[in-house]
Amino acid sequence: MYFGDTPTRTVYAFDYCSDGPLTNRRVVWTMPSSMPGGPDGAQVDSTGKLWIAVTGAGRVVQLNPESGRIEMIVHIDANPTSLTFGGPELNELFITTRSPNGGGLYSIKMPHGVRGVPEPEFKLGY
Numbered sequence: 245m246y247f248g249d250t251p252t253r254t255v256y257a258f259d260y261c262s263d264g265p266l267t268n269r270r271v272v273w274t275m276p277s278s279m280p281g282g283p284d285g286a287q288v289d290s291t292g293k294l295w296i297a298v299t300g301a302g303r304v305v306q307l308n309p310e311s312g313r314i315e316m317i318v319h320i321d322a323n324p325t326s327l328t329f330g331g332p333e334l335n336e337l338f339i340t341t342r343s344p345n346g347g348g349l350y351s352i353k354m355p356h357g358v359r360g361v362p363e364p365e366f367k368l369g370y
Contacts (some may be wrong), residue, residue, distance in 0.1 A: 246258075249283070251285055254342065256269050256270065272307070273296075273307055275298075283298060283328055284324065284325050287327050288360075289358055290334070290360060294308075297321070297326055302330055318337065326340045337360075340353070
């Protein structure tokens, strides 16, 4: 599991077990001082790369969580807050944004065979 700590500009990874607490907290990425904004919502793609909305910077970055290196940047004309993959082939990146007058939703067709993973479904038993 990943957690983007916006105020400290750090992304952490944790080991996750459904019947216990989060364990093994470790730093995956600390934003360089030359980059504006802070990490916010994130999503993992089908190759295990981490996509992070960098709010306050008008960009989404694809991060290799093993090396901590940015491998791709998507620039947008807004402040991204979160993202997810969708579309029939999971090759569209949907990005939510914020602004003083409310937010918006962007949809970007991804290049280079980038795809998301299906999200688990949940059904209430009532």
